[in-house]
Amino acid sequence: MRQTVLIIGKVETPEVRHLMQQLTRHSYRILVLDTSRFGSDSFISYEPERASGWLRVNHEEVAFKQIHSVFWDQFYPFNTNNDQPGIHGNNPHDKYSLLEVLFQQPHIRWFNSVTVMRSHKCKPWQLTLAAQGDLRLPATCIGNHPDRVRLFLNKHPDIIIKPVHGGRFTYRFRKDQDQAPHHTGQASAQAAGQEPATLQQYIGGTNIRSYLIDDYCFCGELQSSYVDFREDSHTRYRPHTLPDELVRQGRALMLRLGMHWGAIDWRLDEQGHYYFLEINPAPRFAHFETISQLPIAATLARCLCAKAGVSF
Missing domain, CATH: 3.30.1490.20 (ATP-grasp fold, A domain)
Incomplete structure (x- = not known):
């Protein structure tokens, strides 16, 4: 039985394209579920008495039990072009409820799960957990x-x-x-x-970003004169090695949050102190990978295709 790696997102986004290119090197089928199209070119059927479900995406059908892992890039709001939601099944609550059956499947390896994605919306609690893990925070x-x-x-x-x-x-x-x-x-x-x-x-210094994927850590300095380096099209990358203790603490925080992967943003001050800013369970990585040449998508692909309990 051929197993499937499912991506939640849009084919045209850079992250999904990068990941799909790497996944083609493995023997798994790849499906991309664009949630904005759910009900128009993607569908779910579920039989509770058998605990069996099926997902159809663009005329390709897969049983839930054949989905080995899911990469959560982005959940897009449903398209609502119908004026008669009750008649044509455009009720968003019904759609969310049906998708939730898929999201709750316990056998699937989630990078990352719907619970993790929801918890990310409460960043104040995320900061609390980081502080409890002895990570340094700005006031x-x-x-x-x-x-x-x-x-x-x-x-x-x-x-x-x-x-x-x-x-x-x-x-x-x-x-x-x-x-x-x-x-x-x-x-x-x-x-x-x-x-x-x-x-x-405000912490003077420089930006450090680290991507943690199971047992891997890819890190770099992002030099920019902007307060938010995401606004700077000329951000410069420099290789950077995160101290082992911070890698350990970052992984411990991921474990506590139920994450298989994510990106942590740090601020490194002039005295060499690292300040934790946030951890993102669905970070952008395509541009970082391009400027750093670090194998983020390839590592994600290997981990998505690995058996439970196996790391590379």
Whole structure:
């Protein structure tokens, strides 16, 4: 029985393309489930009394029991082009419920699971677990409590402001310097407790990113004059070796979060201290792999095709 590696995402994204190229070197069938198309060119059937399910994607059908592993790149919202959801089955709650049957299959090796993806939406708790694992964090205040936010701003006049949930870019706010009007207005709103935000003490230094895949660690320095290197199209890569103790602590955090793989962003200050910023269970890696030439996609492909309990 030929086993399948399922990718949740879109074929046209760089990460999915890179991974598919590497997966073709293995004997597994590759299917890509674009959740935005669920109900139009992808379908699920499930029989509870037999605990048997089938997934069809673009006229290819696979039984749940034939799905060896799943790589979660991105879940896309359903297309809703129908004006009569009740008649034509466009109810998003029903679709989520049907997909959930697939997401809960215990025999599948998930990189990463739906539980992990949901927990990533609560970054404050993620930071708590990192601190409990003895990772160093910048001084941080998260919330929309106006008095607490003002106290933090008074104590730390040079800060980074970023969203609680993630997705948008970050910026630096210095209380004693003129700011761009947008930043000043946003910081004032957050200081007044109108908008939830993550406020962190600004740490001078450089950016370190590490990708952890089961027992592997790929790391590099990302040099940029921007506060958020993702905005800098000229970010420069330099090889970097993460200290063994930090690799161990990073893996321990991944294990506690139930992750098989992820990327950790660190800030390395001038004194050589590493500050944990966040861990992402579905990070972008195609550009990093291109500039670093590190075999991230190849390693992911090998781990996705490995038997349970086997590492390369």
